[in-house]
Amino acid sequence: MEKRLLFIYYQNIKAGGVSKVLSNLVNELVNEGYKIDILFLMEKHKDFYLIDYRVTKHYVNSFAYWTWSLTEFNRRRLRFIPKIQSVNNYIYQLGATLLMNKWLKENHKKYDHIISCWYKLSCTLAINKDVSHKTIAWEHINHQVGGFFYNNLKSKYKNLKAVVSLTKIGFEYYKKINPKSYVIPNIMSETFEELEFIPTHEKENIILMPTRLDHEKNVLDFLEIINDTDLKNWKVKIFGDGTQKDQLLDFIRQKNMSNVMIYGAISSSDIIKEFKKSKIVCLTSLKEGLPTVLIEAIFSSNVLIAYDCPSGPAEIINENNGFLIPLRDKNEFKKQLAYLIENPESLNNLMKSSFSDSKKWKKKSVIEKWKLILNS
Template sequence: MNRKKILFVYYQNIQIGGVAKVLTNLTSELVENGYDVDILFLMDTHPDFYPVNTKITKYYIDSFANKYSKFATHINKKYKFIPKIYNIHSYFYDLGSYVVLKEWIREHHHHYDTIVSCWYKLSTMLSGEKNISQKTIAWEHSSFRVGGVLYDKLFRKNYKKLKSIICINKPSVAYYEKLNKTFFIPNMIDEIFEEQKSITIDQKENIISFVGRLDKTKNVIELVKIFHDTQKTSDWKLQIIGDGPERQNITQYIKDNNLENTIFLLGIKNPYEISQLLGKSKIFAFTSLSEAFGLALVEAMFCSNAIVSYDCEFGPADIINEKNGFLIPLHNQQLFAEKLELLINNDQLLDSLIQSSYAESNTWKKEKIIQQWEKIL
């Protein structure tokens, strides 16, 4: 049995979020495969939003208790009316996080064969620590553009000191492999989706689905407008799964255009509920402005959905092809609506894409992803 000891480092597991979700899924698989796994959270002790395997030891360090982080919170509250005050807040909070992480990691790093940092800022912090950087893998959950000029031109140069880099989209691989050994490993989905059987078109309803956070980046308001403009029979519905700051704007648009009987905001659902809802829908629509990967697209494939998505940076182009749907140039609402109409009015094409989309989902099964991780570890 492999008893290599691995430490994963991330901020928290208190709310819905892609990183915490895939972190708990991956670590559970690794510990069941014989690895000795710990997770370090940069937050005080908190209940898990996503269940953590009971074989995993969790450690907590309260980055918010540091004086720099406290100052960051103070200025963000007191001076929130100042433009871009949050940027200043972030710099001070990051400094506080670095101080507490450095203290803990210097004391405990010798217990671990490998350290996996789950966010680019944490990877930057660890890359500057001698002896620690050499056994640290940067697990990049965002695009290489995140962080702006400061990280791009200055901090990421230290990635050369790391053991290696793992990316979840291919453009990021091309960027990082100039700095260090870099690997493309997609994110792992919940087991409930892998357990889905193929669903035929006659078992489904005339539903188009979206799953994700309702924020400006996910751009759901544009999807609602596209659906409104799409020529379709009255029995077609749009179900939106998720919540976030844009919910009120979306609700108001639905109300203003009398769409209450065709567009439904279902709120946050657990993975089982999402799999059941996607199992009923025929088409999955995605109008995000940027993605690091696009896990919801893969989940939709496992639930036998044809996909229509904007070709945003970076994830969808790694996932979508002629066998599972259509990639639409960003903000081309007319073409997006045309592709929806094509699928709505052509049962033969839609059925073919539903079947081949499910077949394509085999590419993203966790067994293959774990094999890639184990090869690197």
């Protein structure tokens, strides 16, 4: 008898790590014979990341609910109140939870397992007695993220069927709450898995940073490093959108950084082309889950340089594929970047070993780990 699974997430309308790996996983699981549904907590929309036609999608619009209207009022009339945005975040999540629970009350019996794709959703499902026993929390971000309220609610993860973490650090934390905890890395798309090694003469002297442009991703540190580095004939490409985009563009203009370009978010097919052209991929994040872009980078023969932030880069970066830099140590980051630019032979050797290192992230073992949980 085929298993019927329900995944729950907010949206698939724009570039984002969770939406990307969600589409990758459901597309593989449907090929394994599972019946897959997804509940999105917003109005019906065109998918940014391709989802297999056999996957059934449902929508409940959290932005048409009364709680969203309340947050809009607060933004217009009460923006002078300190931390009003934090209050609005809780109000929005309340509405999303109420809508989700209403939909589940009517539909949950159809499903063998429910996979929650964000910790805020997992926290509320863990206290929903109708569904907690068949819910799997799929954690995508450092376990410390969430603040006092959600981190206290995580104690209720003991009620869940299982908790899936991306990192060993997350696993060690959650297994103390729920012994049915597992480490399963994100699955890569078929397009990346099919790539062969790309030699340096087929690439360009490009340093790539694909990331959101917000505080957590700390792109300003990267720009300051680039500004202090002799790039010679190298170019820097940054792909992404976010709240700090204007600030970052202003910095580039003020420093006359003509070799640095910020582009908006682009499609999956286009970002693969950029990975195939670049030689070095950088991240200066302050927090991560398991950054998929670093794994995609080694599949496409890139060398990695990233801050050792909590908690994902350390589980990807090693001596074979790049440099793990102490958090916010801009001098060390600059030193290793300059080394790669000035030593093309060392760069080429690292590109080769980086690609070889990608084999351990192949999807076959990832799918088998998921099947062990889903078939139990």
